[in-house]
Amino acid sequence: MMKHFTYSVYMLLSFALIGCVPLEPSQPSSVYGGIGGARAPVGVTTPTPSVDVKVVDRVYGVKPIHYSRSIPIYFSTKLARTQKAIYKYSEPKRAYKRKGFAYGGEVSWRGWLVETSIALPNRAGRMLTPKPYMVLFNDEQIVEHILGYSHKLITKVDK
Amino acid sequence: MANFNTHFMVASGASAMVSGTLLSMEVVTPEEAVYAFLLGTLGGLLPDVDSSHSTSIKVGFNVLSLLMTMMIIFVKSSTYSLIEMFIVAGLVFVGIRYALLDVFRKISKHRGMFHSIPVAFIWGILVSILMHYFFGLNELVSWVYGLMVTFGYFVHLILDETYSVDLGNRRMKKSAGTALKFGKFKTLKDKWHTLIIYLSIPLLLSFAPDTALIQNAIFSHEAWLNFKDVLLPYNGRWFIN
Numbered sequence: 388m389m390k391h392f393t394y395s396v397y398m399l400l401s402f403a404l405i406g407c408v409p410l411e412p413s414q415p416s417s418v419y420g421g422i423g424g425a426r427a428p429v430g431v432t433t434p435t436p437s438v439d440v441k442v443v444d445r446v447y448g449v450k451p452i453h454y455s456r457s458i459p460i461y462f463s464t465k466l467a468r469t470q471k472a473i474y475k476y477s478e479p480k481r482a483y484k485r486k487g488f489a490y491g492g493e494v495s496w497r498g499w500l501v502e503t504s505i506a507l508p509n510r511a512g513r514m515l516t517p518k519p520y521m522v523l524f525n526d527e528q529i530v531e532h533i534l535g536y537s538h539k540l541i542t543k544v545d546k
Numbered sequence: 547m548a549n550f551n552t553h554f555m556v557a558s559g560a561s562a563m564v565s566g567t568l569l570s571m572e573v574v575t576p577e578e579a580v581y582a583f584l585l586g587t588l589g590g591l592l593p594d595v596d597s598s599h600s601t602s603i604k605v606g607f608n609v610l611s612l613l614m615t616m617m618i619i620f621v622k623s624s625t626y627s628l629i630e631m632f633i634v635a636g637l638v639f640v641g642i643r644y645a646l647l648d649v650f651r652k653i654s655k656h657r658g659m660f661h662s663i664p665v666a667f668i669w670g671i672l673v674s675i676l677m678h679y680f681f682g683l684n685e686l687v688s689w690v691y692g693l694m695v696t697f698g699y700f701v702h703l704i705l706d707e708t709y710s711v712d713l714g715n716r717r718m719k720k721s722a723g724t725a726l727k728f729g730k731f732k733t734l735k736d737k738w739h740t741l742i743i744y745l746s747i748p749l750l751l752s753f754a755p756d757t758a759l760i761q762n763a764i765f766s767h768e769a770w771l772n773f774k775d776v777l778l779p780y781n782g783r784w785f786i787n
Contacts, residue, residue: 467572486682487679487680487681487682487683488679488680489617489620489621489680489681490620490621490682491621509572509772509775509776510572510775510776510780511775511776511780512780513771513772513775515768515772516762516768519759533684534684534685534686534687534759535684535685535686535756535758535759537685537756538678538682538684538685538755539678539679539755540678540679540682
């Protein structure tokens with residue numbers, strides 16, 4: 388009888404102990420290097436895996452996600468001394484552009500626009516005031532860039 | 547008063563210097579610098595289009611009629627048949643080159659308000675509006691082109707005033723003060739004309755592209771520093787790079 392009682396107490400205690408131990412947050416194994424992999428030391432923030440949410444607009448197409456990577460690549464062949472360029476971006480906005488009235492004036496592009504400021508050095512090496520650009524996207528593809536944050540023929544749907 | 551050739555040579559020389567400077571300061575691309583040069587030269591011929599028998603008016607209206615004809619062809623090439631396009635293009639060319647020129651000759655008076663400072667600015671603003679809305683160019687380039695026309699226009703007016711000084715006889719000619727003027731105030735009609743011209747400037751500016759980029763590129767302290775950077779070899783070595 389005593390033996391059964393002791394056994395039951397052991398069982399209850401072991402279940403209770405297991406219940407008190409917090410579970411590991413579910414992380415992909417690659418972050419910690421798999422089972423038994425090196426863990427991040429206490430106090431250092433580890434990168435939380437971001438989930439790229441694909442925003443699809445029926446009219447304006449897919450919202451670009453990788454613009455901070457594609458814009459510097461695009462401008463590297465368009466501007467001089469881009470190795471020292473400093474880029475800043477706004478969130479992509481839905482926008483459309485009309486052709487110049489000389490070419491008919493109808494809507495020529497509808498998609499996502501990223502306002503980008505680019506600071507570049509001049510040829511003497513002095514950094515200049517950042518120049519504003521509007522980079523026009525069709526999904527993830529850059530279509531065109533326009534100097535300035537405004538143009539009378541461009542309408543930004545998202546302010 | 548300087549003749550057509552003198553105006554052409556001086557305006558093209560001055561425009562080449564300015565467009566070259568803008569190119570060196572990286573305000574414009576090489577292609578845009580060529581257009582800026584051409585527009586500056588055209589601006590240097592514009593003030594004489596009010597003279598009924600000048601070469602400027604013939605050249606000006608030839609260029610305008612050809613430009614408009616080409617534009618019609620570009621715009622309508624996808625919708626009109628060849629015959630329709632030729633008819634419309636022919637009508638536009640004849641209409642501008644002959645009919646509009648005749649009307650213009652009747653209503654304009656040489657050395658009227660066309661030779662004045664506010665009209666130089668009006669042409670510049672008009673060109674910048676045209677470039678921005680009609681050709682879809684960005685704000686900076688639209689203003690560069692507009693200001694190049696104004697610049698060429700000023701070169702013409704200054705040249706006319708310079709020619710009104712008779713250095714041999716050390717006297718001023720009768721034409722002195724009729725080119726580089728702020729307006730005409732002799733008669734009531736002149737005063738009305740002047741008033742309308744001045745009032746049209748803010749009205750046109752309300753349609754014009756934003757000026758922030760051109761201010762930063764040409765009329766700012768940074769633009770001055772940028773100009774100084776490109777004026778002399780920055781590493782002190784001449785003709786080496």
